[in-house]
Amino acid sequence: MYIFPRQFGFHNVFTSIVDRKTTAQKFQDYTNRDEEIARHMRSDRRFLAQGVPKIPNRLRGRAQDLVRRLQIRHHRCSYIELVRHYCPSPLDALRKNAQEKTAPISASRIVPGQVTDGISSKNLPAAVQRAPQTQTRTQGSCVFEIDPSVPVVDLAAPLGHVSAFLQAGLSKVIPDAFFGEDDDLRHNKALLAKKVHHFIALRRYETMSLHELSQGFKISNLAWLQLPDRNGQRPSRNETLKQLELFHELLYYVFDSLLIPLARNTFYVTESSSHRNQIFYFRHDVWKMISERAMSAIKDGMLEELKVGDVQHAMGPRRLGFSQIRLLPKGAALRPIMNLRRRYPTQQNQKILGPSINAMLAPIHNVLKLEKHLKPSNLGATLSSVADIYTRLKEFRSHLPSPLPRLYFVKADVQSAFDTIPQQAVLKLMMAIPSHASYKIFKHAEVKPGKRSSTGCSLTVHDDASAATKPPPKPVRRWTATAYPSDESRPFLQRLEDSSETSIGVAGAGAVNQRKNTVFVNSAVQGRHDTRDLLHLLAEHVTENHIKVGKKVFRQRQGIPQGSVLSSFLCNYFYADLEAKHLGFLRDEDTDSSRSLLLRLIDDFLLITTDKKKAQRFAEVLHRGVPEYGVQVSPKKSLANFAVSVPSGDGQSVEMATVSSGADFPYCGVLISCRTLEMKKDCQRAEQTANRLTTDAFMIQSHLMFYDTSHNSLATVLETLRAAFRQTALKMWAYMRSLHRTSRLRPGLVKSM
Template identity: 25%
Template sequence: MLTIPTSYYSAFETIQNIEEYFEGKVNVDRHVELVELSKQIVILTVHNAKCFSMQWQAFSSVDVNHPPELSILLHKLGQFIFSSRDCKNVLVSGYTLGVRGICESFINTAMEELKTKKAWKLLYQSVGPIAFCKLLLDHIILVGLPSGSFYQLSGYPINELNILTTPSRKRDAPEPSKTIDSKEYIKRPRLSRRQKKRMRTIPESEESAVYKKKSIEVNIDRSIGYTSFSHQRSIEPPPMLLPKNHILHESRMKRKDYIKQCLEMNKDIKSMSLSYGQVAFFLKEQLKKSIPLEFWGSQHNFDVIFRAIKHFVGRNKNEKISMHEILHQFKIKDCQWLSPASGKASCLVPSDLGKRKTVLMQALRWVFHDFISIFIRYFFYVTEFSNEASKLFYFRKDVWYRITQPFITTVIHSNNYHLINPSDIQSLKLGTQSSSMESRPSANRMLEPILQTLNFEREQHPESVGSAVQYHQLFDKLKNYKQKLRRLNSSKSLYFVKVDIASCFDTIDQDVLLQSLKDTLKSDKYIYRYIHICNLSSGGITTKGSKIIGTPDRMESLSEHTTKLKNLNRGAIIIDQNRSYSKQMNEILELLEENIKRNVVQIGNNFYQRKRGIPQGSCLSTALCDFFFGAFENNNLSFLKEDSNGLLLRYVDDFLYISPYRYYAQRFLETMITELPSYGVEVNQDKCFSNLDQDIKEFPWLGYLFNTKNLDVHINVTSYAFLDIQSGTTVEYNKQPGKALFFSQMRSIKHKLQDILVNPSFNSRPAIIRNLHDNFYIAARKLEIHVSKILKSPGGRYNAKFMLG
């Protein structure tokens, strides 16, 4: 039997199966097909649904005594749906109305099932044409899928319905009193809309804002500072220059020595960044010069704003500051420009005070969004580093120019790029945005179908990507390998070899990559089919789109596609749009070649075309890397197939080989070092690691520790240093910090409860206990940092009852 989500019962008027709908008039048990059909479908009735079956009877004039065949009936039903204004039905999606009736433009999944499935013909013969058409027109039929979701077979498209999944909590208006209220005659008389409009002195949107207690979020503009050539925008006047033949030019440092000095200076780039206090103090001084103290009302209020600026500057990338924090301890009555004309600020009524507070909030929002952010953008380069995920670093623009200029010069004069004419960019489909008014979609949006095509071929031909794995595939690979090792009953330690590629994306041979892609794309044509996925949440229906990809001779069904969808909720409703488009293989290869060989990079005012490597910001980067190294493995690492007890894993460009035999582990490492340069890439030997020459109990890879004897997997706690946790912890400063803290801790703990760490069929009991301990230890460190950040925020306080339970 199907499991119906509880949200359905409040969203629809009735939920029935076949027997309940026909009230026992259909004997389902007589046919096995009807028994299976009754277990698969659900019949829904929408609140206040329109009855189209009555119009259908007047339109069709079907002879009940001599009913037509089901296919003819469905054809007439489609003509009726097209002729009706209000009637919409998923049965006719993909059809068009022609001179001879409806014509099928795309294959309709629902209509094909009704025509071909024997159970529907038996049901049609049992109930007759009128009851059968009433079922299809006035109700919604859902068919259950193995994943616990449904797809809509007939009825009004659910994604276009206005459905509330929870009943309204608004109180009904009280009935008019039958007795006369003594206060009724002294109440203010009701005004008409025109009278209200004449009396209104402020816009309704601003007036209503007084009574809405909404926290205005002020976010740092994350697009600030991502311009390296800051010297071209310097606000200082250009310095006086010496004549070309002046003697002081002879004592100037040579370019080679200058670059060497810059490289030595850049060994610790972080030390050249400014502290948050220095940045905040600079903004404070600019604020003093630009805005008089009378605007703030008092020195106390200015100090409150400066405190908010320090928090604004010092927070992590994804952290916000609310207006509630900015105005904490701010004295509104000190601002004379907010006081009434009479000067009696102490006599303000709450509504008047609320309006003045709203005006102040709008002014402060301008200060943070359009004043402070502009100063940060023009005076500092704000960036982050990979080892400190969300922490922001502020560099003076002239210092950042000195840091980056040697590297940019090296890149420009290398053989990886060559200068191109800006006019050549307009001919590229994936080029940069032109200066004309014509808008062009982003490159990643245009490449999205290409990525889906490559993923489709990857599923059809897994050997094309070699040993490439994703995080969710890692557990299955290791579990099967560990079961194989248990059958060997060997007590010897395993040999681990980890190989890292130096500058992988920048050095990939483009011709080798394109040839491997040409060998991978097997079909001349690829079809992309649209579907909608609807979820019934507490606020109504949320809809997102998806695509099913296939070829003319291989197209997945809805049930096959749903098993591969990630984050598909149980009870989700899938609607086949019956719309599709296709791409020829030549068109796909043309876009791939343009993305790989004609990729354009803008440095300053010049444009350079890449001659080696692939772009890192593209959505195709990881997939292209998988196919490139897949070709290398198939051509150069075929000897590993002789080691039936070995396992090769690769996550993007990080290789890991595990084997009980030293010979194969040693040969793998030597092959990677000697044969990879023929593909344009080289091994970073400083980051390569193995236990061939030393005894290692736990081998690190991808944030895990692998036991070299029994292959138990642990959390690598050493990688979670205090600074890494502090920079990676994002705090939500909102009205309910305790609730945000609780959900943040739950997400942190659940993220580490992976099968590879806590599954008893894979890890031993001591390993699971250790992983749980390390998981809660990391969560405790995050809790400490989270609470300390909240306490340091304006208005932060410690609730002992909440923290201690």
């Protein structure tokens, strides 16, 4: 029933519709079917009469015996020994020594190539060491420490080892007869191993379809798929389709209910901040050792544990649910990320999922988008996106004399900005942001054509025929919510038409003239929200952010939730207030001989000024710290284009890092010329091309700010264009290499594109 649910009429991935009220995933979770099976048994006459469920004719005999053997092999398989064999860790050798010895543990380190107790640590990181001699073994346990200079991802299991373990696990559990005999068996098992490796090697956001998975398998001679009375006859078309249907169910079960749970229960699977979309597999015991210290520091500094009674008392009037925290490797440290998009079952019905925290906060987010356009001055030097750098720079240069004077650049990054913002201070500031007593939230849908898989280039020989038979792309529908003052009474069409002329309309829908080939569909859904209720919800979100870590519940006592849909707005408004009160000298005496431009993308500050004293004072103010705003800046992450000393944490002065003479200044992925303010893409950040694959790569690099000849010189524009073509070619090469050789395009076709 678990392997072949379609044959029993159960909910399945092939023909059933997913209930979005019960799951937020693309497909239903089939881990537990007990309730569904119980309902089926109550209507099964044979089960009620004889106590034996009715088995479809197709699954009797060989198929039924193979499923029994699969269950037996699963119970006999020692997965822990398999993982220790195929994915060895320094912990295995050190733990084995700790269990055998009773003497105090001496400090020792596993080094690459060293052999310990028959387990070779070749290709293993020199990152795990035992605790100092002062710590002794108690009750057969051992305390290990991690070398703080080693990147966390070096402790992940190599991809080849993970693939070998999963292939071995499936081989131990799945009977060979499922895949045939003799040559068919060898072919199908080798192909399955390749499919498993390909699946494990996928990057984040990449998918593998069942059609792709099933290609190449030989199923015509599989005994368990044959009818008993076939007698060597060639199967009909319907018979072949039925065999394919059964084999697809088996493959889906192998990957969905065997492979993925095995990987999930053995490894902690995560991406990394510095490796973009590459996936890393950490053994659970290794990840526990890595994360315990980080979680302990987070609990001590940012969280406080709530008692069971306090949680039950707080959950009564609360409208927001729990957050979840996960740790993301970032260099030699772990970065905490909170998940506020997860939906939890409602208290009234545990089978129905309620809205997520971010969904509950959507009205506040819409109101803040409106206030951003009504009063942009409240946000100070905030940049909405990297594209705003171009607008600000171009306007700043237009006010400078020609030739341009000497420009001084200073860049500073606030440490752990979201985690250090004082909660009461930011709430007090946000109380004054709304300018209306109440707001209306209107919703409408925007429908536009989907992107075609290719533009003017067919992958088949018969271009006209393929173009005629190829189905059109599926339309893309997006729901948009827009906030307006409560006295808004204009009809929907007028609001859209005025959106390109008024700042209110831009807050949600954007200018109509920027939505080409789009159909706007009005909705009757609208809500009225009182400002006091919204501010009360915001206060609950900031001061009562409950985080579930295992079975315990913590409250965030410092900072604002980083995964919140409101975190960027809160940070921008708060640091804009800091600019007004502590960096006001940048606007004083702003004349032709002394002009300054302050830019800030969330917590990344950049000052460009013609006054060296202002640049020095700006660097000193930020590096001295602003305790009432929780601002601390590390000199190691700061940068300038001139020599400047700043105070450090120990009360002494240190020299800030500087760019080399004549070099461009990097800021948020853009290189800015220190002499002419010209802009180009920072290609030095585009490392590990294979982990950054995207079909829109060239479009991302083709922003107007890089090709505006009124701001950039022709030589700079051509250099940017050459770099964009080079980066796109590298991505194309990496993308082609990642495809299976049967799916790769012909060289002649690639050259003709």
